[in-house]
Amino acid sequence: MRRLALAVAVLAGGAAVTFWWLTRPEPLDAATLEALAALEADPARGEAVFWASGCAACHVEPEAEDADRPVLSGGQRFETAFGAFIAPNISPDTDHGIGGWTRAEFANAMLRGISPSGQHYYPAFPYSAYIRAKLQDVADLHAFIETLPESNMPNAAHDLGFPFTLRRGLGLWKRLYLTDDWVMEEVPTPELERGRYLVEALSHCAECHTPRDRLGGLNTAAWMEGGPNPSGRGRIPDITPDELGWSAEEIALYLDSGFTPHFDVAGGTMAAVVRAMARLEAEDRAAIAAYLRALD
Amino acid sequence: MSLRRPLFATTLGLVTFATAALADTDPAVEARQSQFKLFAHNLAVLGPMVQGQMEYDAEAAQTAADNLFHLTRHDQGRMWPEGTDNASIDGTRALPAIWEDLDDFAAKFGALQAAAENLQGVAGDGMDALRPAVGQLGGACAACHDDYRSER
Structure with missing residues (x-):
């Protein structure tokens, strides 16, 4: 009886470790980050990347007017089968936006869907498309976003049901769907x-x-x-x-x-x-x- | 009395059913859709000019702009009865949001009227005057479609 309990515990432990392993965030590798760091970023080129990437469409306030230099304060709500996602503040504000981010952190978000604290982002953020973006474009885009107006709008929590509240599981989703193949x-x-x-x-x-x-x-x-x-x-x-x-x-x-x-x-x-x-x-x-x- | 009440309920039910079934031919819906088709009919002259698909023709541009001015003066009062949103009937893309904020809907139509008036004033004055005026008109269309028309 005790052996059975032990076997169950070992199996459960093994499953947990496997889950943990399969769902771990996999950021950009050292060589890529090194190449990224060596790039010269140009905010003017980044502006073209910004409009091509459609950042403003989702990240401006819900009723925002069209603007040459949009305020990316977030707040728009996107209803899906899994619940509602609220777009975050990605303005260069250091407290509520992405003002304090390094280029590497920005690239890990864009290309791998991983936050600076190492969490998975939900794929409502289209990193499964951006994964195909050129490093130069990512560096330029980051430089451009840093020039945009700051907003101190706090981020709202997504409105999701269990189990989608657990970000760790997104590691499995990425194994299924995240690919840089054309x-x-x-x-x-x-x-x-x-x-x-x-x-x-x-x-x-x-x-x-x-x-x-x-x-x-x-x-x-x-x-x-x-x-x-x-x-x-x-x-x-x-x-x-x-x-x-x-x-x-x-x-x-x-x-x-x-x-x-x-x-x-x-x-x-x-x-x-x-x-x-x-x-x-x-x-x-x-x-x-x-x-x-x-x-x- | 006790006999008539169920009969009345049945009749009411049939009327409701018939109304729903016929709703895609609601005359108010047809009228407003025809109006939008006439807008498009005239934009089909101005659009290609600003897109560089058709050579600028001051007379044709002015005629289309005049038409749009007059078309947008048509009183909207009887075109938007309650219950003609896309949640209530088929055959329309009008969102219930229209009736939730009729003031804003009217304000957006007012912006269209203002854009059509501006366009009428400048349509004959050359491409440089026409281009921003058509842009303003298109912007007024889009602003309303954004909030009050469903995706297809």
């Missing part, structure tokens, strides 16, 4: 390569336009095919070429002006996305359009 494997032209970088890494289009499975991972077999809107009624549109039916030129014009080919005007969450996309170079909007047209 979804579009072949990019025969520089424009397509740029488009892929923007769509799959920085602009994280798939986060909304690709349906998710029951564990909240992207169903890459239905890449950009849209699906039910997790945050309300209606559907996120399918933007594959046959379903969308827009030419590359029409897509690029839409991302610039918000006008669809039928001269409807973007609304909802896409309106904020378009406002950011309108600030990109025209070549970048054309590259995104080329990528979307190349999906099969």
Whole structure:
């Protein structure tokens, strides 16, 4: 009887250790951090990365007006199947924002979804797209965000149900879904390569336009095919070429002006996305359009 | 009395059912959707000009802007009856939020009217005047779609 109890205890202990091992945060390795530290960061280049990455769309206050230099005080609420996530303050305020962060801490957040204190972030923060971002872009983005206005808005807690309140389990989610592989494997032209970088890494289009499975991972077999809107009624549109039916030129014009080919005007969450996309170079909007047209 | 009450309830139920079933042809909903189609019909002249897809034509721009000015003067009073939101009926993307804050909804329509008036004033004055005015109009559309229209 005592041996049985001991065996159960050993097995349970073994399971706990295995869980602990599998769910451990895995930050950037030393060589990557060294390469990152050696980079010269340019906030002007970072501004372009900022708009391409759509940071403001989620991290400004709920009713914030469009601004050249947005205040990233957080507070917007995102309803999902797992509960509601509240976007945090990522302004350069040292108490409530990310003002005290090192470049390495910023990169671990962006590229690995790990906080400075070593906790997993929830993938509502699209690090599963940003993982494909170039180190130079991450360094530049960090430099730009440091120039933005500070906000002393305190962070609100996410509104999640058990067991999603336990961040440690996200280590398993990352094992399943966090990959820096590209979804579009072949990019025969520089424009397509740029488009892929923007769509799959920085602009994280798939986060909304690709349906998710029951564990909240992207169903890459239905890449950009849209699906039910997790945050309300209606559907996120399918933007594959046959379903969308827009030419590359029409897509690029839409991302610039918000006008669809039928001269409807973007609304909802896409309106904020378009406002950011309108600030990109025209070549970048054309590259995104080329990528979307190349999906099969 | 005791007979008529269930009959009344049944009739009321049928009426409610019929109303719900026919709701996608609610004349008020049709009217407001037609109005938005007419907005788009005129934006289809101005949009391509500012996008560089169509050469600037002062007369065509002015005509479209005049139309938008007059279209946005149409009184909205009977176009938005209670119960014509997308939670109550099919065939509309109008969010219940409209009726939760009618003052703000009206203010946003007012911003559209102001943008259309500004546009009417400058549409014939060349591309440099047209571009920001169309931008302002598009911004007024988007501001309302942001809060009061559901995703498709």
